[in-house]
Amino acid sequence: MNAYRGNNHFPLLWKFYKNHRSTFFRLIKVLDLKSTTNEQSVINALNFVLENSHRRGELISATIELDFISEQWRKLVVVKLGEKTKFVRRYLEVCVFHHLAAELRSGDICVIGSEEYADCREQLLPWSECFD
Template sequence: RRAEFLSIQSDPNDPSSKNVINIRWIRESWWKLVTGKSTKSAQVTEVNKTCFELCVFERIAEELSTGDLFIPYSETFDDYREQMITWEEYEAQLPTYCEEVGLIAGDTEFARTLKESMEASCQKADSQFPEDELVRIENGNLIIGKPKPDQPSPEVEEIGALLRDRLDKINLLDVIINVEKWLNLNKHFGPLSGFESRISDPVLRFVLTVFCYGTNIGPTETVRSVQGVSRKQVAWLNLKRTTEARLDKAIAKINSEYKKYRLIECWGSG
């Protein structure tokens, strides 16, 4: 039988023995689930094995994504460098990119301007520190308070009032239904094979799936808001018929149709 709790002491039979596993890296959101304690100052002698494993794997995934952790020889399975552009492409596109984002090309010049900008920012912060009400030092630590929100200008308030007055309130589900009627996206998520059974109402199931995972509320909360469907029905389409390739096709179709609106021209080239 799998044990629910895992002792982290060198001698589980001796309450005074030291812990052999350092768990201080566990974040606040995981702490109570893993240890059962409300505060980190409490003594911990055992951890919930399942929650601890999930916490470890989440941290590993995060560290791998940020590059702070690596797996030896993992490049033999998938080398991320193959997805990068070549040095020739980099050199050819660098001047245009720097011009668009307002940077100076060239190693020496870029480092010099960045250093000057950082020095200017530091000097500005130092000069404003005595009069800054949001920044203070307590017990040798720098404390930065939350800034007060800027009051919107009268023009912004006027535009907001006009929008609220002239635009009708639209239910999010109605928006998804209208998009589905317009683009017929559910056809991209049909059966993966001819042997798979068809669902009775693909449009409804597709709309609920988009609402569920698009808002990130999950199947359980979705069925609380929508009557007549079960949690398994909501999750089924995502689990059984959704693939990366199908999502890419649906996204490409949405982007293609979206670009036909003249409104996006107001945002510039992006």
């Protein structure tokens, strides 16, 4: 498969994702995720994936834009069938969760109410100790 060329490890992620798929969806359904920026594309893609989570077919109709994904992901996720564009459901799910994790790490997406559980800033050194 051409997707394996060019150091592309993304096709291998499905193997690890599939056993945890239902857990990811249960978790995402109970979390209140919000973008901390004006960029909504990952949130929109997540909602699209949630709306289609009941599907079991290999392909689903492409009705959203995936401007945020890399060319490596695009080769796996997007399929042209004549005039129609389809998404490979499995890889779309992995791609969206992969980007969601990156957005959560960077702070571009947050979980509303998460400050009630722990504040990572409490583990940081005070400024006074940083400059000694």
